[in-house]
Amino acid sequence: MTSDRPSGGGSGRSRLLRELLEVVTNLWQLIVFLLPFAGLGAALLLRHLRQISIALAWVIAVASSLSGLMILAGQKDQITKWLSGWAEHTREQVAKLGRSLLAFVLTAAAVAGAGWAATGAVAVLAGSCSPPLDLRVLTAPENLTALRRAAAEYTAAHSSRCRPVRITVAPSGSVLNVASGFQNGWYSDPGAGENGRGALQPDVLIPASSGEADRLLAAPHPGVRLKDEGSIGSSPLAVGISSSASGDLNNALAGQDHLRLAELLDAAHRNGVQEIFRASPDVSEIGALASVDLYAGRALGGPGPAEHILGSAALPLSDSAALLCALRHRPPSDERLAVIAPEQVLADYMNGRALGTACPAPGAGGPQLTIHRVSDTHSFDYPFIRVSWDGQSSTRRDRRIDDFRRWLGHGGLRGEAFRDAAGRPGIGDSTGGRLYLGTAPRVSVRPYGRDEINETLARFALLRPPLHIIMALDVSGSMSGGRPQGGSRFTAAVQVARTAAQTVIHDNRDTVELGAFSRIQDRPSFRTVAPPAGPGTIGAALDGLTPQGSDIPLYDAIRAAADRVAAYQDATVVVLTDGGSEEADPRDRAAALRRALKIRPIIVLTGTVTCGGSAALKALGPSVRCVDAGDQEPTDVVTSVFDPATPAGGG
Numbered sequence: 047m048t049s050d051r052p053s054g055g056g057s058g059r060s061r062l063l064r065e066l067l068e069v070v071t072n073l074w075q076l077i078v079f080l081l082p083f084a085g086l087g088a089a090l091l092l093r094h095l096r097q098i099s100i101a102l103a104w105v106i107a108v109a110s111s112l113s114g115l116m117i118l119a120g121q122k123d124q125i126t127k128w129l130s131g132w133a134e135h136t137r138e139q140v141a142k143l144g145r146s147l148l149a150f151v152l153t154a155a156a157v158a159g160a161g162w163a164a165t166g167a168v169a170v171l172a173g174s175c176s177p178p179l180d181l182r183v184l185t186a187p188e189n190l191t192a193l194r195r196a197a198a199e200y201t202a203a204h205s206s207r208c209r210p211v212r213i214t215v216a217p218s219g220s221v222l223n224v225a226s227g228f229q230n231g232w233y234s235d236p237g238a239g240e241n242g243r244g245a246l247q248p249d250v251l252i253p254a255s256s257g258e259a260d261r262l263l264a265a266p267h268p269g270v271r272l273k274d275e276g277s278i279g280s281s282p283l284a285v286g287i288s289s290s291a292s293g294d295l296n297n298a299l300a301g302q303d304h305l306r307l308a309e310l311l312d313a314a315h316r317n318g319v320q321e322i323f324r325a326s327p328d329v330s331e332i333g334a335l336a337s338v339d340l341y342a343g344r345a346l347g348g349p350g351p352a353e354h355i356l357g358s359a360a361l362p363l364s365d366s367a368a369l370l371c372a373l374r375h376r377p378p379s380d381e382r383l384a385v386i387a388p389e390q391v392l393a394d395y396m397n398g399r400a401l402g403t404a405c406p407a408p409g410a411g412g413p414q415l416t417i418h419r420v421s422d423t424h425s426f427d428y429p430f431i432r433v434s435w436d437g438q439s440s441t442r443r444d445r446r447i448d449d450f451r452r453w454l455g456h457g458g459l460r461g462e463a464f465r466d467a468a469g470r471p472g473i474g475d476s477t478g479g480r481l482y483l484g485t486a487p488r489v490s491v492r493p494y495g496r497d498e499i500n501e502t503l504a505r506f507a508l509l510r511p512p513l514h515i516i517m518a519l520d521v522s523g524s525m526s527g528g529r530p531q532g533g534s535r536f537t538a539a540v541q542v543a544r545t546a547a548q549t550v551i552h553d554n555r556d557t558v559e560l561g562a563f564s565r566i567q568d569r570p571s572f573r574t575v576a577p578p579a580g581p582g583t584i585g586a587a588l589d590g591l592t593p594q595g596s597d598i599p600l601y602d603a604i605r606a607a608a609d610r611v612a613a614y615q616d617a618t619v620v621v622l623t624d625g626g627s628e629e630a631d632p633r634d635r636a637a638a639l640r641r642a643l644k645i646r647p648i649i650v651l652t653g654t655v656t657c658g659g660s661a662a663l664k665a666l667g668p669s670v671r672c673v674d675a676g677d678q679e680p681t682d683v684v685t686s687v688f689d690p691a692t693p694a695g696g697g
Contacts, residue, residue, distance in 0.1 A: 175208035175209075176208070178208075178209045178210055178211050178212040179210065179211045179212070179442060179443060179446055180211075180212050180214065181211055181212070181213045181214070181249045181250065181443070181446060181447065181450065182213075182214050182216065182247065182248045182249050182250070183197065183213060183214065183215045183216070183248060183249070183250045183251075183252060184215075184216055184217070184218040184224070184248040184250070184251045184252070185215060185216075185217070185218055185251070185252040185253070186217070186218060186252075186253065186254045186330075186331055186332055186365070187217040187218075187330070187364075187365040187366075187367055187368065187402060188254075188332050188365055188366045188367045188387070188388060188390075188391045189252065189254075189390075189428070190215060190216075190217050190367070190402055190403075191367070191394070191399075191400045191401065191402060192390070192394075192459060192462035192463075192464070193215045193252065193459075194215045195462060195479070196454065196458045196459055196462060197213035197215055197450075199458070200213065200450060200453050200454075200458065201213060203453075204449070210446070211446050211450075213450070216248075216682075217365075217685065218251065218253065218331070224251070224253065224258075224262065224331070225261070225262060225265060226548065228262065228265075228267040228270060228272070229265075229267065229268075247435065248433050249432075249433055249443065249447060250430065250431065250432060250433060250447060250450070250451075251272070251431040251433055252278070252428055252429070252430060252431070253331060253428070253429065253431070254331050254332055254335055254388075254426040254428060255331075255335055255424075255426055255427060255428075255429075255493055255494040255499070256274065256277065256427050256429045256493045256494075257335075257493055257494035257495045257496045257498065257499050258331060258335075258494070258496075258499060259272075259274045259429045259431055260274075260495075260496040261496050261499060261500070262431070264496070269435060269436045270433060270434065270435050270436070271433075271434040272431050272432070272433055272434075273431065273432045273434070274429050274430075274431050275429070275430045275431070275432055275451055276429060276430060276455070276467070277427040277428055277429055277430070277455075277467035277491075278428055278429075278430045278451070278454040278455045278458070278459060278467065279427075279428050279454070279459040279460070279464035279465060279466060279467060280425045280426060280427045280428065280464065280465045280466065280467055280468075280469055280491045281388040281389045281390040281391075281425065281426050281428075281463075281464055281465060282388070282389050282419060282423060282424075282425045282426075282465075282469070282489045282491075283307075283335070283336055283339055283386065283387075283388060283389075283423040283424060283425070283426070284386075284387070284388070284389040284392055284417050284418060284419050284420070284423075285307070285310055285311065285314075285384055285385070285386055285387075285417075285418045285420065286370075286384065286385045286387065286392040286395070286396070286415035286416065286417055286418070287314055287319060287382075287383075287384045287415060287416055287418055288319065288380075288381065288382045288383050288384070288413045288414065288415060288416075289413070289414040289415065289416050290380040290381070290382055290413070290414075291314065291317060291318060291319050291382040292416050294317040294318065295313060295314055295317055295319075298313045298316070298317055299313055304421040305418075305420050305421060306343060306420055306421060306422045307339050307340070307343045307345050307420045307422055307423050308343040308344055308345035308346075309420075310418055310420055311345045311346055311384065311386075312345065312346065314384050315346060315355075317382075318382045319382045319383060319384050320382065320383075321381070321382070321383035321384070322346070322355055322356060322383070322384045322385075322386070323356065323369050323383065323384070323385045323386065324336050324337070324340070324356050324385075324386040324387075325364065325365045325366045325368075325369060325387070326364060327502070327503065327506045327510075328510065328513075328550075329364045329365070329550075329688065330364060330365040330366070332365060332366050332387070332388060332426070333365070333366075334499065334502060334503055334506070335424070335426065335494050335499065336386050336387070337502045337506055338424065338494055338498045338499060338502045339422070339423045339424060340352055340386070341502055341505060342498075343422060349505055349506075349509055350509060353506075353509045353510065364685075364688065365402075366385070366387035366388065366391045367391055367394075367401045367402045367405075368401075368402060368404065369385060369387070370385060370387065370391060370392070370394075370395040370401050370405075370412075371401040371402060371404050371405035373385070373395070373412040373413065374395065374401065374405055374409050374410070374411045374412040375405075375411060375412070376411060376412045376413070377411060377412075378410075378411060378412065378413070378414075379413060380413070381413055382413075383413060385415065388426050389417060389419070389463070389465075389483075390462070390463040390464050392415060392417050393417070393463040393481060393483065394463060394481070395412075395415065396414075396415055396417070397463075397476075397481055398410055399463075399481060407479070419487075419489065423492075424492045424493060424494045425469065425489065425490075425491045425492055425493065426494075427467065427491055427493045428459075428464075430451050430454065430455070432447055432451075455467070457472070460472030460474070460482065461474060461476075461480035461481065461482060462480070462481065463481045463482070463483055465483065465488075465489070465491075467491065468488075468491060469488050469489040469490055469491045470488050471483035471484065471485075471486040471487075471488065473485075511616055512555035512556055512557070513550060513551070513555075513556040513557070513616075513618070514556075514557055514559075514578070514611055514614040514616065514617040514618070515546070515550060515556075515557070515558045515559070515611075515617065515618045515619075515620065516558070516559040516560075516561060516607050516610050516611050516617070516618075516619050516620070517543050517546060517547075517558060517559070517560055517561070517584075517620045517621075517622065518561045518562070518563060518572070518603055518604075518606070518607035518619070518620070518621045518622065519539055519540070519543060519560065519561065519562050519563070519575075519588075519591065519622050519623075520536075520539065520562075520563060520564065520597075520603070520621075520622060520623035520624060520626075521536070521562045521563065521564045521591055521592070521593050521594060521595065522563075522564035522565070522593065522594075522595050522596055522597045522598070522626065523564075523593055523594065523595060523596060524593075524596075524597060524624055524626045524653070525539065525593045525623075525624055525652075525653075526593045527624065527653065527654075529652065529653065529654070530654070530677075531676070531677040534593075535624045535652045535653045536592075536593045536652075538652040538675055538680075539622040539623070539650070539652045539675075540588050540591070541680040542622060542650060542652070542675065542680045542683045542684060542687075543560070543584070543588055543620075543622060544584070544585055544588055544680070545680040545681055545683075545684050546558075546620065546684045546687065546688075547584040547585065548585075549681070549684050549688075550684075550688060557578035557579060558576075558578065558579065558584050559574065559576065559577060559578045559579075559610060559611070560574070560575045560576040560584050560587050560588070561573065561574050561575060561606070561607060561610065562575045562591060563598055563602075563603045563606065564593075564594060564595030564596065564597070564598060565595050565596045565597065565598050566594060566595035569595075571598045571602065571603075571606075572598075572602070572603060572606035572607070574610075575587045575590075575591065597626045600621075600623065600625065600626075600662050600663075601635055601636075601639050601662065603621055603623070604619075604621055604639065604643075604647050604649070604670065605639060605642060605643075607619045607621055607647065608642075608643055608644070608645060608647055611645070612644060617645060618645075618648070618688075619645060619647040619648065620647070620648045620650060620687055621647055621648070621649050621650065622650045622652060623649065623650070623651065623652070623653075624651065624652055624653025624654070624655060625649075625651045625653055625655030625660050625662075625663070626653070626655070636662075636665035636666050636667075639666065639669070640666060640667070640669040643669055643670075646668075646669065646670060646671055647670050647671075648670070648671045648672075648673060648687050649663060649670055649671070649672045649673070650672075650673045650675055650683065650687060651672065651673070651674055651675060652675045656674050657672035657673070657674050660672070673686045673687055
């Protein structure tokens with residue numbers, strides 16, 4: 047049986063089918079090729095950014111693949127028919143198949159490339175970065191500068207075009223303040239969740255000691271869970287002693303190995319080192335922990351005599367960094383003194399590095415110190431405590447905290463003069479703002495214990511002098527005025543006063559007195575609102591105040607507040623005002639007020655007048671200290687008030 051073979055180009059029907067198939071194929075490939083550009087325009091118009099462009103790329107790629115498969119399937123049937131009927135056309139049809147495959151591959155590649163280009167173009171043109179996650183870290187003021195540098199280095203290392211996280215590092219204050227903060231929730235708007243997080247509500251707490259972590263974890267905290275995830279570094283308690291005293295001290299201690307803290311301090315005191323400084327346990331966790339070693343070793347004659355010697359210091363003792371910063375502001379001299387502090391902070395001082403915001407690097411001045419390490423002191427082991435607030439947990443937050451913890455634990459702090467968790471010093475290139483301890487000997491890490499801290503705090507409470515504070519609040523009508531930062535001047539002053547009462551009162555021996563001043567007919571211009579009492583009474587008295595009356599001369603308010611505590615040997619006067627009524631304070635009254643003041647009042651300005659812009663306060667000079675509240679949180683203002691080393695904007 048013979049078959050009829052098509053002549054030349056084949057029958058008319060076959061030719062028509064082939065031409066129609068080629069037209070459809072070319073049209074479909076053209077449509078598919080143009081779709082990414084149409085998708086890009088649509089994504090830009092709809093502004094659904096990255097998600098649309100990614101989805102578009104994949105949809106087109108899948109559609110292109112399916113279309114190619116359909117073409118191949120259609121041509122497979124045609125090829126089978128041609129092979130069975132027209133064997134002599136095999137070579138020609140295989141060539142056509144190759145061209146179709148090539149067209150499919152090129153189309154798919156163009157689609158994929160255009161889709162990914164669309165993804166990048168939309169992201170770049172429309173700026174589709176998600177907002178960075180906010181993480182808040184609380185730590186001892188002594189660690190503030192180091193951890194801020196470490197956090198900045200971490201975020202820089204983990205950011206490309208988009209920054210995934212923003213880390214804020216804030217000072218935690220004293221042992222008691224941290225415990226109180228967790229008890230009170232640190233909320234600015236209780237129950238508001240992520241959008242109402244308090245100004246200091248942390249995601250991470252890095253205290254100085256695992257003993258403090260144990261104290262915090264043992265206490266109930268409503269609405270929050272704390273988890274100690276281990277040490278991220280360490281620094282032993284050490285003593286920095288003036289280099290001018292080193293010769294005499296070395297002679298006195300010749301031949302003594304494994305020196306103890308009491309032996310070192312007693313020998314220093316016998317050899318002319320009369321000023322010995324330690325951060326105050328009232329406001330510093332480092333000071334409280336250092337006192338554990340001072341009391342246990344009976345240095346300087348025991349706890350009572352030691353507190354008398356340490357209490358005679360004429361420097362701010364709020365924390366070790368502030369203390370050393372104040373020393374740095376002294377002119378270079380041969381004075382003989384000693385500072386009990388973490389090795390890391392002493393190394394920062396000796397190398398001219400930053401000591402908090404008041405002493406940026408590079409810094410010079412003050413006596414030269416030599417670090418002395420002793421054998422019986424504890425180490426600060428800096429545990430990393432994860433803080434989980436109810437209603438604020440998320441997988442994204444947990445993963446970022448995990449990553450930051452690993453980064454710090456793998457040497458993130460060793461370039462900041464810290465040791466690792468095993469007491470080994472960092473060895474590296476101390477350039478570019480970094481500081482490694484180099485060849486310093488390894489020390490055994492001996493953390494402070496919870497019971498040791500509790501016992502020391504109880505003993506210190508009996509030894510320290512009581513606190514007497516008067517807060518004078520401006521309640522004139524001008525305090526109802528607004529602030530550039532939002533809210534009224536009066537509200538800002540009340541928040542600071544309330545926070546101060548909660549912060550500085552530690553037991554029933556401490557008292558705060560609240561006074562108010564304004565000019566109201568038939569009422570004294572300065573009047574007592576709450577007599578000396580504890581924080582609860584002061585809080586209730588603040589709730590009952592409203593702005594009323596007109597301004598009185600600022601000098602009169604300062605003088606009246608200072609007179610209220612004249613009978614106390616150690617007292618603090620805080621005047622909270624918007625700084626109004628300067629015209630009633632002629633400069634010729636400034637000299638008289640300076641002579642009358644027996645203490646140095648602290649003026650907190652909550653309005654638009656600033657410390658540098660107040661002629662009345664500038665006329666008083668160093669007789670008063672001024673603090674601009676500005677846009678600071680109340681806790682930060684209180685820190686500035688009770689820490690003279692904190693920059694305050696005035697004298």
